[in-house]
Structure formats: structure tokens, C-alpha cells
Amino acid sequence: MRGNGSRQSGSRLWYLLLIIPYVAMIWVSSYNKAEPSWAGIPFFYWYQLVWIWIGSGVILLVHVFVNRGNR
Amino acid sequence: MPIDWIALVVFILLFAAITILGFVAVHWRRGDLALLHEWGLAGGRFGTVITWFLLGGDLYTAYTFIAVPALMFGAGAIAFFAVPYTVMVYPFVFVVFPRLWSVARRNGYITASDFVRGRYGSRWLALAIAVTGIVATMPYIALQLVGIQVVIAGLGVQGVGWVSDLPLVIAFVILAAFTYTSGLRAPAAIAIVKDTLIWITVIAAVIVVPIQLGGYDKIFAAIPAAKLLLPPPTSTTLIPYSGYWTLALGSALALFLYPHAMTGVLSASSRGAISRNAALLPAYSFLLALIALLGFMALAAGVDKAPQFADFAKAYPRNFAVPALFIAMFPSWFVGVAFAAIAIGALVPAAIMSIAAANLWTRNIYREFINPTCTPAQESQMAKWVSLIVKFGALVFIVFIPLPYAINLQLLGGILIIQTLPSVVIGLYTRWFHPLALVFGWLIATSAGTWMFFAVTPPGPTYPLAIFGWTLPCYTALSTLVLNFAVAIVLTPIFSVMGAQRGHDETQVEHYV
Numbered sequence: 001m002r003g004n005g006s007r008q009s010g011s012r013l014w015y016l017l018l019i020i021p022y023v024a025m026i027w028v029s030s031y032n033k034a035e036p037s038w039a040g041i042p043f044f045y046w047y048q049l050v051w052i053w054i055g056s057g058v059i060l061l062v063h064v065f066v067n068r069g070n071r
Numbered sequence: 072m073p074i075d076w077i078a079l080v081v082f083i084l085l086f087a088a089i090t091i092l093g094f095v096a097v098h099w100r101r102g103d104l105a106l107l108h109e110w111g112l113a114g115g116r117f118g119t120v121i122t123w124f125l126l127g128g129d130l131y132t133a134y135t136f137i138a139v140p141a142l143m144f145g146a147g148a149i150a151f152f153a154v155p156y157t158v159m160v161y162p163f164v165f166v167v168f169p170r171l172w173s174v175a176r177r178n179g180y181i182t183a184s185d186f187v188r189g190r191y192g193s194r195w196l197a198l199a200i201a202v203t204g205i206v207a208t209m210p211y212i213a214l215q216l217v218g219i220q221v222v223i224a225g226l227g228v229q230g231v232g233w234v235s236d237l238p239l240v241i242a243f244v245i246l247a248a249f250t251y252t253s254g255l256r257a258p259a260a261i262a263i264v265k266d267t268l269i270w271i272t273v274i275a276a277v278i279v280v281p282i283q284l285g286g287y288d289k290i291f292a293a294i295p296a297a298k299l300l301l302p303p304p305t306s307t308t309l310i311p312y313s314g315y316w317t318l319a320l321g322s323a324l325a326l327f328l329y330p331h332a333m334t335g336v337l338s339a340s341s342r343g344a345i346s347r348n349a350a351l352l353p354a355y356s357f358l359l360a361l362i363a364l365l366g367f368m369a370l371a372a373g374v375d376k377a378p379q380f381a382d383f384a385k386a387y388p389r390n391f392a393v394p395a396l397f398i399a400m401f402p403s404w405f406v407g408v409a410f411a412a413i414a415i416g417a418l419v420p421a422a423i424m425s426i427a428a429a430n431l432w433t434r435n436i437y438r439e440f441i442n443p444t445c446t447p448a449q450e451s452q453m454a455k456w457v458s459l460i461v462k463f464g465a466l467v468f469i470v471f472i473p474l475p476y477a478i479n480l481q482l483l484g485g486i487l488i489i490q491t492l493p494s495v496v497i498g499l500y501t502r503w504f505h506p507l508a509l510v511f512g513w514l515i516a517t518s519a520g521t522w523m524f525f526a527v528t529p530p531g532p533t534y535p536l537a538i539f540g541w542t543l544p545c546y547t548a549l550s551t552l553v554l555n556f557a558v559a560i561v562l563t564p565i566f567s568v569m570g571a572q573r574g575h576d577e578t579q580v581e582h583y584v
Contacts, residue, residue, distance in 0.1 A: 018162035018165065018166065021158050021162055022162070025155035025158050025319060026155075026320065028301065028311065028312035028315055028316055029311050029312065032148075032303075032312065033300065034299065037288075039287055040287035040288030040289070040290070040291060041291065042300070044148060044151070044299075044300055044301075045151065045364070048151060048155060048158070049154065051158050052154065052157065052158055052353050052356045052357050055161060055162065055353060056350050056351075056353035058162070059165050059353075063165070063346055063347070063350060
């Protein structure tokens, strides 16, 4: 994000947070198991489902932080 | 199966309603449809919410909604790669695509190929990008029809010979007509209705079906152990589970390079609409994950053993699973709603894909190479005709070519489209690559990817790389993308030393932010 000073007030380092979902998803060994299950759903399934929302949350967080002081 | 009249009537009523909507959409945020960016991008006037519906309806296609649970039903846990896939799509979109939106808006680009043409000043590199987009999209359009075919068969409508294809032909004529008249406004308007129907259907399914089957623990208890989790790695595996995560990562990098995704992005009214949608679109990923689980519910409900579905299963192996589950679990009227959601869900991406292919043909092949002096009106008219031809081609494809070939071509399409990443995505940040080096990288990776696809039996997207006695099953899109980069990196300094001409860059640094 080049541009005027106000845009740079949110640090670009926040973008590094976006690596987290990739690490979590590529590390398949950490979640290819049935236990602990939740409401009858094996770990493999509910864990990846939860990551959809964590991934969305991380993006939202970065979006807010890099645009802080922008308006 | 006998015809379910109640379901059929509900289905036809909903289908008729969206047909009217498709034609009325021409008046929505009225623009001059004799201009290509008005017909093909709806003038770029869609805000965050419409873009959310449009991209949701565009990317999470009817075929996806049939094929992912069908793969869960048939192959088990591996099909759940669709979930990490969608987790890994959006951070990438969030970082990259606002830049593409900005530079495209500033310079009037309507396709990725337009951007490459402007950035590298190379019409041949731009041609490679345009051809790849069209080739990768065609089988994808054809597969949308499979969704319509399956639900029509599920309603019990059948015929002999050409009559059996009649409902499909009618659906497609309707689609072609409203796309022709309304352009991108039609699928955008329909997407809102379609997505609402899909959400209702899926939420009802994930509540009602588990209740009828005795809860999620009963459902998962009915799944054979081999399907429940990924097979553990063997002693010769280089990186565990590489087949699973490379499929997810490669698909994630490829998705937004597809022309129909690009069309959705470029029709947004602001850069912020793209950033916000990167955070909001995962709601559809959640929907997709729930739909994937329907495949297991179908397995637990025993639709493969039920005698009333024997013919249906024979005609549409695996793909029959979820429609059959709905028939078994829901009253007729709701079956009509659910099936209409799937059929309408096929029209939205099919319309956007045909518009995107038409934009590519018209802007980057017709105007660039055939008729450079065409007027804006001629350009727009050409795109309208091409959208018809593309859809007719898809129809012929699905009626006359056996389904496994269509599926193979769509899988191959993912391997092809990702090869545009070095030119398009890296081009947004740097012009270091020599355009000729990018052309060679594209050519070699595309050839290698196609060869690797057909080198495995049966043909498929995962090719096991053998490295010093270890095996590394890897999604071919990802391994050939690495090859593509390697070729471009090696050749760039060579072409520069040889003094091969670089084109003019018409974009400026400030166009990207």
C-alpha cells in the first residue's frame, strides 16, 4: 500500500497475519484425526469448518488495522 | 422414478419467476448496453452486497454443490479439501485483487488479458492469457448443465432420445436469451434469488436430515473407516498428505484467475468492495462445507441401497446422492424448492462464464487481431453473439460428449488457468519478468501439465512426483506452476542480455493503489 501518509499509519506488518491460515491448513497431520469429536462430528471436519471463520476473522482484522486512521 | 408433480410445479414456477427477473434486469442501474463494459461488467456499479451475491453465485456453482458431496459420498474425506481450499483463497484475494481492480478501473480493462496487454505491451502474451481463459472456461460451463440434468431426472422427468435433452435445451435457451439482452445484470439479479434459495435449502437440510437420521454421531458412525479420515502416509511419502493440501492450495491460487471470477471482481464499484468481500465470502465456504457433509448424510441414509433410486443412481452415479437424499427426506414442495435452487444455481455461473469468455474473445482476440478498428457498438454486439455461441457449444458438449470427458477437461482447466498467475499476479507488483520469458514459461508449463494429467491412469489432476526414491503426490497445477516460474526466471535474464524487445508499460505506479 503505497500512498499518502495516513494510509501507512496502519503498519504493513499486519499482512503477515494472513500466513496463519495457510500454515494451519497445510499442516494436515495436526487435524487428520477423529478425536476430540464435537456433537458427534469428528475433529477432522469441525476443525476445518472452524478455520473458515478464523480465516475470515484474520482478514477482517488485517483490513481494519491497515486502514486505521484512513478515514 | 415417477414424476413428482408437486415438486415439478414448484420447480417450474420458480424457474419462470427468475426468467422474468433475468429479462427485467436490463432496467437495473440502467446503462448503455451498446458498450462492452456496460453489457459485460454492468458498468462496474455493484457495491459490496451485490458483489457478495454475485461472486457467491458465480464461484460456488451448481456443479460444485453437486460434485463436492458426490465426491464425499463416493471417496470420503479427500473431498473435504474444498474446505481448506476456500480457507486459502481469500487471504490471497484480499492482498492481490484490490490492486487488479484499481489498475483495471483506471485504464478501462475488462479482462485479465487487457491488463497483461497494457502492463507488458505484448499482444502475444495477452493472447496466451485470453486463450487459456476461454479454454479453461468452456468445459466449466458445460458442467453447470450437469447440475440441471441431475435435478430434472430427480423430478422424474424422462424421455427417449432427443426428448430426454429437451428440458435442458429449454433451460439453456432461456439462459442464452436473458444473457444476450441483459448482460451481467441478469445473473447478478438472479444470484440474489438463487443464493437465498440455496441458503434456505442447506440450512433446512443440515437441521432436518440429522434429526431424521438420529443425530450427527449416528451419521458419522455409518461412514466406513476408510472414508472417514485421510489414509495415513506411507514410509516412502516425502511430505505427508501432500495430495490433500496441494489440491487445496493449487485450487485456491487458480480460482480467481478464472475469467468468470475476474468479471465478478471487475464489476465491483470500489476497491473496498473487493477487500470487504474477501472477509465476507467465507460465509459461502461455510455453506459449501455443510453441503459437503450432505454427501455423508446421503451415505448414512442409504440412498445407494434404496430400490426406488436404483435407476437414478445408474444414470448419475455419485451425482444422484444429494438429490436422492432430498427426495427421501423432504416433502415434495420443498424438493421443488431445493431442485430449483440447484438449477437456477447453474444458470448464474453459466451466464457469467459465457459473458467472461465473450469479453475475452471480443476484446483480446477480435479487436486485437481481427478488427482493430471496430466501433464500441460493434464490439458489444460481437460479445453478445459470442456469448450465444459459447453456450451453444457447451450444450452440444454435454449432450454429445460422455460426462467423464467433460469432468476431465474441467479438472485440466484448473491446471491451465493457474499458468496465467506469473503474468497476471506477479505483473501487479513488478515488471521484472520479460514478456517472452513469461510466454515460454506458460507454454512449457501448459504442455507439461496436460501431459501429466493424461499420464496417470485414470487421467487426473494429481501426479506423483518421484524424488530420490520418495514419492510426492502433488496437484499438477501446483507442480507445473513451479516449473512455469522456473522457466520464466531462467529465461528473463537471457532474453534481456540478447536484447529482446520489451513492450511499453502504459500503467503507472499510482494506478495500483
